Amino acid sequence: MQIEIFELERVQSLWENRVEYNLTESGVHPYTLNELLGEEGAAALANVRLGYGQTNGSIPLRESIAALYPGAGSDNVLVTNGSAEANFVATWGTLDAGDEIVYMVPNYLQIRGISRAMGVTVRPLALRPELAWQPDLDELNTLVTSRTKVIAVCNPNNPTGMTLEPRAMAAVVAAAEHSGAWLFVDEVYRGAELDARDTASFWGRCDRVVITGGLSKAYALPGLRLGWLVGPEAFIEAAWSRTDYTSIAPGILSDEVAQRALEPALRARILERNRSLLRENLVTLREWIARQPVAMTLIPPQAGGMAFIRYDHDINSTVLATRLREEKSVLIVAGDCFGMDGYLRIGFGAEPAYLQRGLDRIGEFLATLA
Ligand SMILES: Cc1ncc(COP(=O)(O)O)c(C=O)c1O
Known part of the structure; x- marks a missing residue:
């Protein structure tokens, strides 16, 4: 390929x-680890046994991630090596040659590259500078049809830093529901808002929604290579079987550090x-x-x-x-x-x-x- x-x-x-x-x-x-956990906390990692760990992410970590998405449980979560792997297994597992994806641009062009390589038709949904980087909703509704297999958005967006307005979110959800498409939402920048308000998640807004997240951006921990997918249980189970072919498991040290970083008090300090x-x-x-x-x-x-x-x-x-x-x-x-x-x-x-x-x-x- x-x-x-x-x-x-x-x-x-x-x-x-x-x-x-x-x-x-x-x-x-x-x-650094010392800045994040304190010297004692960082030193405690020296006792972690360097096995494979739980290949879809440890249960405590998946529970902490699930707690960020109301209504989700640990079986809705797959821990991956960075959100890049999350995007990869989601795309690879859903699209086939001849399918169509409606894809927000400008964007982090990973999903577009994988889709094109697989022979998927990519229909760009433009963010418009004249609309302060919001999409034109009429254009969205024209682009999404019964042929659309996936609608993929990045919210907050890379590279513009835009977050979708509530009516644009509602329109994206409605378009996914009407067409029966999967909605892939890369939310890796969620938590890195410049004002005090969190970007609303797309999680829970429709049945066929899959969220990508991770610790690389809002948490300032990209070296952990710790990301996740949150989605319906059957989707997550299938995505997990695909990570057997990619990286098998997240690194066990990263899983341990992530568990600590997502403890509510430390998480709040990191984001602030x-x-x-x-x-x-x-x-x-x-x-x-x-x-x-x-x-x-x-x-x-x-x-x-x-x-x-x-x-x-x-x-x-x-x-x-x-x-x-x-x-x-x-x-x-x-x-x-x-x-x-x-x-x-x-x-x-x-x-x-x-x-x-x-x-x-x-x-x-x-x-x-x-
Ligand atoms: C929107 C988006 N998704 C995913 C990634 C991949 O990040 P990571 O694998 O470090 O989580 C990036 C990196 O820049 C990104 O901008």
């Missing part, structure tokens, strides 16, 4: 550890630390944008550590990002990686001083263009 290059991941894999300033991350400056860092850094970023010699427009993100910025200059986004990396050792994501030239995705979840220095270097580079 041929599969297209996943540009966003490839660019990051190639360069993120070879530049002085990596501003491609969409999450928040990650924790991350949200307050994002709030502070977004101010820095917006002030920086206002000072730039090249005009830029940002519809402020509602969640996540990324800003999808439109720039007003006739340089291609890949050329811009490549020159910035080569000339200033700063890595950002070109809009081209999302099929949207004229945009840049800048991660602002880093430590404040690091972010500021990285932005200063981008500013120096932009001055040479202007």
